[in-house]
Amino acid sequence: MTNRAQTISKSAAAIDKARAEGRAALIGYLxxxxxxxxxxxxxxxxxxxxxxxxxxxxxxxxxxxxxxxVIQAAxxxxxxxxxxxxxxxxxxxxxxxxxxxxxxxxxxxxxVVRMGVDEFSRRLSEAGGAGLITPDLIPDEAAEWxxxxxxxxxxxxxxxxxxxxxxxxxxxxxxxxGFVYAVSIMGVTGARTSxxxxxxxxxxxxxxxxxxxxxxxxxxxxAGQVREIAAYAEGVIVGTALVAAIRDGGVxxxxxxxxxxSTGLSRDTGLTEEEA
Amino acid sequence: xxxxxxxxxxxxxAEAFLQGGSLKHAPGPYFGSYGGxxxxxxxxxxxxxxxETFDKAKEDPEFRAQIADLNKNYSGRPSLLTEAKRFSQHAxxxxxxxxxxxxxxxxxxxxxxxxxxxxxAKRMGKTRVIAETGAGQHGVASATAAALMGLxxxxxxxxxxxxxxxxxxxxxxxxxxxxxxxxxxxxxxKDAINDALRDWVANVDNTHYLLGTAAxxxxxxxxxxxxxEVIGEEARAxxxxxxxxxxxxxxxxxxxxxxxxxxxxxxxxxxxxKIYGFEAGGDGVETGRHAATITLxxxxxxxxxxxxxxxxxxxxxIESHSISAGLDYPGVGPEHxxxxxxxxxxxxxxxxxxxxxxFRLLCRTEGIIPAIESAHALAGAIKVGQRxxxxxxxxxxxxxxxxxxxxxxxxxxxxxxxxxxxxxxDSAESEIGKEGEQL
Numbered sequence: 133m134t135n136r137a138q139t140i141s142k143s144a145a146a147i148d149k150a151r152a153e154g155r156a157a158l159i160g161y162l163x164x165x166x167x168x169x170x171x172x173x174x175x176x177x178x179x180x181x182x183x184x185x186x187x188x189x190x191x192x193x194x195x196x197x198x199x200x201x202v203i204q205a206a207x208x209x210x211x212x213x214x215x216x217x218x219x220x221x222x223x224x225x226x227x228x229x230x231x232x233x234x235x236x237x238x239x240x241x242x243x244v245v246r247m248g249v250d251e252f253s254r255r256l257s258e259a260g261g262a263g264l265i266t267p268d269l270i271p272d273e274a275a276e277w278x279x280x281x282x283x284x285x286x287x288x289x290x291x292x293x294x295x296x297x298x299x300x301x302x303x304x305x306x307x308x309x310g311f312v313y314a315v316s317i318m319g320v321t322g323a324r325t326s327x328x329x330x331x332x333x334x335x336x337x338x339x340x341x342x343x344x345x346x347x348x349x350x351x352x353x354x355a356g357q358v359r360e361i362a363a364y365a366e367g368v369i370v371g372t373a374l375v376a377a378i379r380d381g382g383v384x385x386x387x388x389x390x391x392x393x394s395t396g397l398s399r400d401t402g403l404t405e406e407e408a
Numbered sequence: 409x410x411x412x413x414x415x416x417x418x419x420x421x422a423e424a425f426l427q428g429g430s431l432k433h434a435p436g437p438y439f440g441s442y443g444g445x446x447x448x449x450x451x452x453x454x455x456x457x458x459x460e461t462f463d464k465a466k467e468d469p470e471f472r473a474q475i476a477d478l479n480k481n482y483s484g485r486p487s488l489l490t491e492a493k494r495f496s497q498h499a500x501x502x503x504x505x506x507x508x509x510x511x512x513x514x515x516x517x518x519x520x521x522x523x524x525x526x527x528x529a530k531r532m533g534k535t536r537v538i539a540e541t542g543a544g545q546h547g548v549a550s551a552t553a554a555a556l557m558g559l560x561x562x563x564x565x566x567x568x569x570x571x572x573x574x575x576x577x578x579x580x581x582x583x584x585x586x587x588x589x590x591x592x593x594x595x596x597x598k599d600a601i602n603d604a605l606r607d608w609v610a611n612v613d614n615t616h617y618l619l620g621t622a623a624x625x626x627x628x629x630x631x632x633x634x635x636x637e638v639i640g641e642e643a644r645a646x647x648x649x650x651x652x653x654x655x656x657x658x659x660x661x662x663x664x665x666x667x668x669x670x671x672x673x674x675x676x677x678x679x680x681x682k683i684y685g686f687e688a689g690g691d692g693v694e695t696g697r698h699a700a701t702i703t704l705x706x707x708x709x710x711x712x713x714x715x716x717x718x719x720x721x722x723x724x725x726i727e728s729h730s731i732s733a734g735l736d737y738p739g740v741g742p743e744h745x746x747x748x749x750x751x752x753x754x755x756x757x758x759x760x761x762x763x764x765x766x767f768r769l770l771c772r773t774e775g776i777i778p779a780i781e782s783a784h785a786l787a788g789a790i791k792v793g794q795r796x797x798x799x800x801x802x803x804x805x806x807x808x809x810x811x812x813x814x815x816x817x818x819x820x821x822x823x824x825x826x827x828x829x830x831x832x833x834d835s836a837e838s839e840i841g842k843e844g845e846q847l
Binding site for chain 2: 194195196197208216241244246247267269270272273292293295297300304318
């Protein structure tokens with residue numbers, strides 16, 4: 133992460149703002165087009181208004197190998213309803229025009245390849261997007277994306293895992309911009325009753341490799357887990373629990389869950405300043 | 409294919425390439441612009457471990473001796489090279505030789521790869537293997553290797569395929585494997601691969617993913633090819649011994665492309681040998697219901713590699729269709745994409761109807777029931793032979809074409825009986841055949 137890069141990173145700015153408030157950042161995930169594009173935008177705005185600092189919008193994809201059943205079911209439904217990849221830019225623009233949250237897109241790589249990496253990046257930038265989280269793209273294969281993300285000032289959020297070697301950790305941290313996504317567990321997305329102790333080690337390794345902002349995802353679903361992670365990471369990522377919330381209770385349920393999750397962010401009291 | 413050579417591309421490009429070196433033993437991770445590792449970071453360490461183990465094993469005389477012993481005394485190698493004289497009369501009069509992978513233990517070429525990978529799994533100290541399967545051939549082969557080597561085996565199979573292939577599910581269970589029906593996505597082979605990958609991410613400490621074809625992330629394409637190279641090496645030596653010369657053409661069917669890359673490899677550096685890969689044309693490539701990935705797909709990334717891919721304008725994978733479950737896959741191994749682009753191998757589609765005609769023809773002229781997959785290669789060889797006869801009938805009679813008969817057709821009897829309307833309408837088999845059952 134170069135100094136120049138940090139000055140243009142929307143994700144880093146959002147995380148740093150949370151840090152200045154003495155807390156970790158909350159990152160919420162929603163799949164685009166589930167149950168509809170309008171609902172995704174409304175839910176994204178609700179996320180931002182109830183305590184999320186960054187929002188991660190997933191592109192539904194036919195072969196989501198890193199996703200568990202809840203997210204698979206949601207994205208499969210979105211695709212069955214006719215979701216088109218270009219609509220992700222409408223979702224991003226719809227949220228960024230109404231909130232200050234940094235909005236990233238989480239996508240498997242082939243839809244980006246198909247549109248063209250430069251074209252995708254240009255449109256994401258125009259929609260006000262902060263960058264991309266890429267679960268099946270490693271820095272080794274990312275030459276085209278490195279170039280496009282530099283050109284359009286987008287964040288490159290690569291993943292690191294409990295299995296990452298020291299060498300790979302260094303390489304991935306060096307290639308990332310905005311933050312590094314620490315996978316908490318060897319597995320796919322989905323709520324788990326406890327957060328693996330491996331998460332803390334992954335974050336420590338990423339910090340040791342020079343990462344200034346490390347956010348933890350996979351398996352995080354409640355305020356208690358958020359509090360646990362907020363003690364050692366710069367941000368906490370919640371996905372499946374929010375998808376289940378919008379599935380079962382719509383935008384209102386997303387707002388309520390976000391509010392609850394955000395109570396875990398403070399490193400001191402477990403409450404945000406507003407609620408304290 | 410939009411930006412690749414036509415089906416009849418000559419070998420100029422390959423010959424030009426050969427000026428600079430060999431096409432054999434390409435180590436990966438890249439084959440031209442194809443291949444690589446488009447995979448979650450969580451799995452990279454396992455891929456690194458596999459690559460390192462494989463690289464060491466290749467150079468280890470003990471490992472090579474183990475493979476040679478298993479090939480000879482378990483699989484029954486070398487497989488025969490049989491001249492199909494009566495079948496040849498229907499192929500423009502060229503001389504067709506069949507590489508008899510159907511005679512291997514478990515009935516197809518698949519055994520070559522599973523034995524090799526199971527040995528590697530043991531070397532890595534893994535106690536569990538997982539595999540994907542479509543019709544069940546690779547699942548049965550994996551269960552076989554796991555039983556032989558004392559490994560736990562879990563096979564992912566589309567829920568619909570499980571129902572249609574109840575006997576193959578039973579076969580795997582008899583061999584001690586656990587079969588998990590896949591209900592995600594389109595519930596087909598590609599989704600079985602997705603679920604196997606999800607399992608692998610979660611259990612990589614003790615589990616090896618025994619991928620069934622020469623596709624996926626590095627080192628799988630080069631490694632699976634390595635275990636199947638024996639097909640081409642044997643075929644080349646056998647034709648030289650039997651006929652004193654190289655063949656004029658080599659034909660194989662292509663799904664992911666493992667049997668094909670295995671036999672092609674023996675002849676890649678012989679510029680006089682034309683090489684043909686036959687993809688599943690399903691109902692016809694113009695109908696959209698096919699699995700002709702190289703013919704009509706576009707480069708993309710799926711299951712860990714950049715390669716030709718059946719995808720829509722959004723990059724979503726399109727479901728493939730073929731009467732042959734073993735070819736019913738919307739991707740293809742990256743080395744094939746490269747060999748297509750440089751023109752060394754010509755890839756063409758064969759429809760279900762063409763394949764089934766060739767299937768029947770081989771049954772009736774040679775007394776060999778081929779796998780429907782292999783029937784695509786037979787149908788392609790008929791086309792190649794007829795083209796040669798059209799050019800020069802007298803010369804055609806001197807031409808030699810080797811077809812990789814990748815598997816036997818016992819599993820396909822119900823499908824074939826239904827196709828040819830051989831069953832009593834009220835029979836239980838008729839009901840099964842309608843559902844595409846492969847016995």
